[in-house]
Amino acid sequence: xxxxxxxxxxxxxxxxxxxxxxxxxxxxxxxxxxxxxxxxxxxxxxxxxxxxxxxxxxxxxxxxxxxxxxxxxxxxxxxxxxxxxxxxxxxxxxxxxxxxxxxxxxxxxxxxxxxxxxxxxxxxxxxxxxxxxxxxxxxxxxxxxxxxxxxxxxxxxxxxxxxxxxxxxxxxxxxxxxxxxxxxxxxxxxxxxxxxxxxxxxxxxxxxxxxxxxxxxxxxxxxx
Amino acid sequence: xxxxxxxxxxxxxxxxxxxxxxxxxxxxxxxxxxxxxxxxxxxxxxxxxxxxxxxxxxxxxxxxxxxxxxxxxxxxxxxxxxxxxxxxxxxxxxxxxxxxxxxxxxxxxxxxxxxxxxxxxxxxxxxxxxxxxxxxxxxxxxxxxxxxxxxxxxxxxxxxxxxxxxxxxxxxxxxxxxxxxxxxxxxxxxxxxxxxxxxxxxxxxxxxxxxxxxxxxxxxxxxx
Amino acid sequence: xxxxxxxxxxxxxxxxxxxxxxxxxxxxxxxxxxxxxxxxxxxxxxxxxxxxxxxxxxxxxxxxxxxxxxxxxxxxxxxxxxxxxxxxxxxxxxxxxxxxxxxxxxxxxxxxxxxxxxxxxxxxxxxxxxxxxxxxxxxxxxxxxxxxxxxxxxxxxxxxxxxxxxxxxxxxxxxxxxxxxxxxxxxxxxxxxxxxxxxxxxxxxxxxxxxxxxxxxxxxxxxx
Amino acid sequence: xxxxxxxxxxxxxxxxxxxxxxxxxxxxxxxxxxxxxxxxxxxxxxxxxxxxxxxxxxxxxxxxxxxxxxxxxxxxxxxxxxxxxxxxxxxxxxxxxxxxxxxxxxxxxxxxxxxxxxxxxxxxxxxxxxxxxxxxxxxxxxxxxxxxxxxxxxxxxxxxxxxxxxxxxxxxxxxxxxxxxxxxxxxxxxxxxxxxxxxxxxxxxxxxxxxxxxxxxxxxxxxx
Numbered sequence: 001x002x003x004x005x006x007x008x009x010x011x012x013x014x015x016x017x018x019x020x021x022x023x024x025x026x027x028x029x030x031x032x033x034x035x036x037x038x039x040x041x042x043x044x045x046x047x048x049x050x051x052x053x054x055x056x057x058x059x060x061x062x063x064x065x066x067x068x069x070x071x072x073x074x075x076x077x078x079x080x081x082x083x084x085x086x087x088x089x090x091x092x093x094x095x096x097x098x099x100x101x102x103x104x105x106x107x108x109x110x111x112x113x114x115x116x117x118x119x120x121x122x123x124x125x126x127x128x129x130x131x132x133x134x135x136x137x138x139x140x141x142x143x144x145x146x147x148x149x150x151x152x153x154x155x156x157x158x159x160x161x162x163x164x165x166x167x168x169x170x171x172x173x174x175x176x177x178x179x180x181x182x183x184x185x186x187x188x189x190x191x192x193x194x195x196x197x198x199x200x201x202x203x204x205x206x207x208x209x210x211x212x213x214x215x216x217x218x219x220x221x222x223x224x
Numbered sequence: 225x226x227x228x229x230x231x232x233x234x235x236x237x238x239x240x241x242x243x244x245x246x247x248x249x250x251x252x253x254x255x256x257x258x259x260x261x262x263x264x265x266x267x268x269x270x271x272x273x274x275x276x277x278x279x280x281x282x283x284x285x286x287x288x289x290x291x292x293x294x295x296x297x298x299x300x301x302x303x304x305x306x307x308x309x310x311x312x313x314x315x316x317x318x319x320x321x322x323x324x325x326x327x328x329x330x331x332x333x334x335x336x337x338x339x340x341x342x343x344x345x346x347x348x349x350x351x352x353x354x355x356x357x358x359x360x361x362x363x364x365x366x367x368x369x370x371x372x373x374x375x376x377x378x379x380x381x382x383x384x385x386x387x388x389x390x391x392x393x394x395x396x397x398x399x400x401x402x403x404x405x406x407x408x409x410x411x412x413x414x415x416x417x418x419x420x421x422x423x424x425x426x427x428x429x430x431x432x433x434x435x436x437x438x439x440x441x442x443x444x445x446x447x448x
Numbered sequence: 449x450x451x452x453x454x455x456x457x458x459x460x461x462x463x464x465x466x467x468x469x470x471x472x473x474x475x476x477x478x479x480x481x482x483x484x485x486x487x488x489x490x491x492x493x494x495x496x497x498x499x500x501x502x503x504x505x506x507x508x509x510x511x512x513x514x515x516x517x518x519x520x521x522x523x524x525x526x527x528x529x530x531x532x533x534x535x536x537x538x539x540x541x542x543x544x545x546x547x548x549x550x551x552x553x554x555x556x557x558x559x560x561x562x563x564x565x566x567x568x569x570x571x572x573x574x575x576x577x578x579x580x581x582x583x584x585x586x587x588x589x590x591x592x593x594x595x596x597x598x599x600x601x602x603x604x605x606x607x608x609x610x611x612x613x614x615x616x617x618x619x620x621x622x623x624x625x626x627x628x629x630x631x632x633x634x635x636x637x638x639x640x641x642x643x644x645x646x647x648x649x650x651x652x653x654x655x656x657x658x659x660x661x662x663x664x665x666x667x668x669x670x671x672x
Numbered sequence: 673x674x675x676x677x678x679x680x681x682x683x684x685x686x687x688x689x690x691x692x693x694x695x696x697x698x699x700x701x702x703x704x705x706x707x708x709x710x711x712x713x714x715x716x717x718x719x720x721x722x723x724x725x726x727x728x729x730x731x732x733x734x735x736x737x738x739x740x741x742x743x744x745x746x747x748x749x750x751x752x753x754x755x756x757x758x759x760x761x762x763x764x765x766x767x768x769x770x771x772x773x774x775x776x777x778x779x780x781x782x783x784x785x786x787x788x789x790x791x792x793x794x795x796x797x798x799x800x801x802x803x804x805x806x807x808x809x810x811x812x813x814x815x816x817x818x819x820x821x822x823x824x825x826x827x828x829x830x831x832x833x834x835x836x837x838x839x840x841x842x843x844x845x846x847x848x849x850x851x852x853x854x855x856x857x858x859x860x861x862x863x864x865x866x867x868x869x870x871x872x873x874x875x876x877x878x879x880x881x882x883x884x885x886x887x888x889x890x891x892x893x894x895x896x
Contacts (some may be wrong), residue, residue: 013298014293020309020310048309051272060336072237075319076288077322082272085272097299100774103795104771123774128775320551325546327547347550356579462741496721499721512748522770544747
């Protein structure tokens with residue numbers, strides 16, 4: 001019996017298949033699979049969808065990004081306080097499609113902690129993972145950008161990057177949980193990720209764009 | 225009797241006073257004042273607040289910004305389709321606190337129109353107002369940045385910029401409605417804006433940070 | 449006899465083939481071809497290469513970009529005054545690989561004129577060309593981004609965009625000179641560009657990455 | 673006798689007082705003071721000034737910034753290879769006036785090392801200094817942004833930030849040299865910086881905007 005508690009963060013990105021009503025439907029599927037399998041599944045949804053989704057599901061709802069601003073005159077920016085009040089319990093930070101300045105990452109990791117929210121800092125290699133770990137976010141999710149959306153799982157294509165990240169983060173900040181992502185879509189990919197020492201995965205298109213997202217999600221986590 | 229139908233766009237920015245529950249309260253006040261006075265009032269709210277506010281008020285709810293992306297893999301970006309489905313009927317574009325690239329402004333003005341949404345392009349002087357007008361948004365809102373939040377109304381401090389903008393936009397694209405903003409807070413400021421040829425105002429702190437926002441809003445539009 | 453005076457702006461971009469010593473060599477070739485053919489050739493070079501190139505050639509040397517800052521504390525930005533003093537007589541603005549905010553384009557077009565320098569604003573379609581023309585730069589260079597570096601000349605692939613740009617700019621600001629670019633590399637492409645009403649071309653890889661840049665440049669302008 | 677070899681990096685920023693001819697003059701003054709005092713002085717100059725200055729002085733000339741691009745089609749970007757060939761022996765990275773994304777900082781620190789150039793990563797607090805140190809640049813320069821240009825020396829106003837940075841960097845990457853900056857202008861400020869465990873300072877306006885830069889520089893380093 002596997003006693004690990006793997007974590008799956010499903011990134012809804014800005015696909016039409018995961019916007020508005022469709023996002024809500026996908027969040028409910030995720031919740032159902034989490035209940036059925038006992039795996040921790042969280043959904044990272046678009047800002048405009050946080051309120052309606054967090055009102056209707058019990059699983060954690062994350063923002064995909066927050067801007068490095070404090071309350072004030074910042075028209076159009078995404079304020080941590082706004083996503084928190086809408087129901088988000090955490091946020092992705094520095095996703096490869098929304099890279100942030102080092103000073104802003106540090107400030108937002110601190111601000112999420114100060115506000116009782118979780119932080120998932122995304123990184124692209126061992127070196128930036130080490131840097132991110134010094135900032136003590138809750139999670140670091142290592143995702144080599146060239147594999148994102150490729151269908152080629154990082155856990156197979158570049159296992160040494162995942163292992164190197166796990167090792168260096170355990171050295172620097174053992175309390176940081178390591179996830180991996182990029183190209184992950186099957187249960188086999190997920191198992192490989194766990195075998196490399198991570199505690200879960202961050203993934204998107206493999207599930208969201210699947211013909212049958214529920215089946216895909218069950219395939220991902222059903223045998224862990 | 226003034227037969228003009230002035231327009232007021234209240235920009236909630238990212239003030240705590242206009243986030244979440246407070247935003248909803250302010251939107252309801254805006255709706256009430258719109259009903260009582262017959263003035264067209266719209267609210268531009270944070271992305272995470274669009275859904276809950278548009279579900280509870282009848283006045284137009286705008287986004288403060290959309291990112292120049294189409295549906296797809298753009299984690300953390302604000303997709304037009306997401307704010308539309310959440311209930312926004314239009315969006316600010318290129319606010320001085322969220323300036324955009326020319327190519328992106330053009331693309332998003334077109335995309336809002338293609339999606340049946342309204343566009344309010346913010347500009348900083350006569351020259352950029354002329355450029356914006358060639359793109360044929362629904363509104364151009366001229367706001368000299370140095371006066372934003374100053375309490376010094378543009379309609380008094382720099383009337384020639386407002387008049388120059390009205391003139392050149394009427395020349396280039398007469399179907400574009402001209403608003404002005406920056407430093408506007410009183411009914412006198414608003415009347416001055418209308419007297420200079422605009423059809424309304426875009427404003428924020430003068431109302432949102434007022435001790436009594438309803439009173440401030442009534443003062444702004446009560447005697448027009 | 450063709451009495452038009454076509455203009456060729458050769459964009460060195462950041463190719464190694466057009467950096468440092470190689471850039472100087474290419475600039476001298478450009479100068480030689482300009483002398484031999486009587487065609488106006490200008491070179492747009494990297495910031496670090498402006499000084500040494502402008503000291504050694506008589507043809508106009510342009511910057512590829514300037515940042516929208518004034519003199520002061522802006523570490524790492526490219527100040528107009530610095531490229532001017534290094535010998536640049538003008539600059540590209542808003543190239544597709546360095547898109548700028550509308551307000552910044554306006555400010556820098558004005559600043560170049562105020563400093564006696566030339567401005568070449570790059571645009572991507574008819575609409576943004578119209579917007580750029582209202583700002584009255586010396587040149588607008590229309591370059592559909594999808595054709596840049598493609599080897600498919602805009603003058604053949606999308607002639608209606610070039611013609612539409614020429615027409616609308618002549619309407620809005622007849623004093624603005626229209627160039628076109630993207631995919632241009634042969635004399636035939638250049639002639640097609642002139643036949644569509646432009647007064648020249650902006651090009652890069654077709655010459656810079658050619659096996660024999662001098663031959664390529666002669667082919668481009670030799671029969672105009 | 674003080675056997676430490678303090679390092680002074682003079683950031684020319686984009687002041688008119690340190691552009692073009694004036695920049696060259698200031699670089700020669702810096703060289704003279706370095707010779708007279710034996711202190712290591714380097715100058716970080718604008719891109720367009722690197723070539724002419726490095727041709728005329730023997731002290732190290734740094735770029736103020738490089739863009740995170742490789743050779744290719746990146747019009748207007750600052751390519752490492754271009755500043756290297758112009759004579760720069762290193763570069764500032766992530767200055768507070770030109771903050772960079774974490775992934776870009778990592779990539780450029782690596783690229784400078786791979787190209788035999790020095791890297792000076794600027795940071796704003798102890799946390800980001802730790803993150804920067806994991807990337808193993810040659811130097812980390814801690815500069816609390818609120819003190820830059822203030823005339824209030826960081827070495828006096830926030831000694832705990834400087835000491836904390838020295839301690840954590842010595843822990844993480846002892847081979848990284850720590851500098852500090854912000855508000856430094858006198859010999860007393862410099863001595864305080866050294867006493868806190870740094871090996872030198874990064875400074876700008878205190879010297880560049882001084883009535884007599886040579887006198888100011890001599891005052892800074894004359895008694896170390």
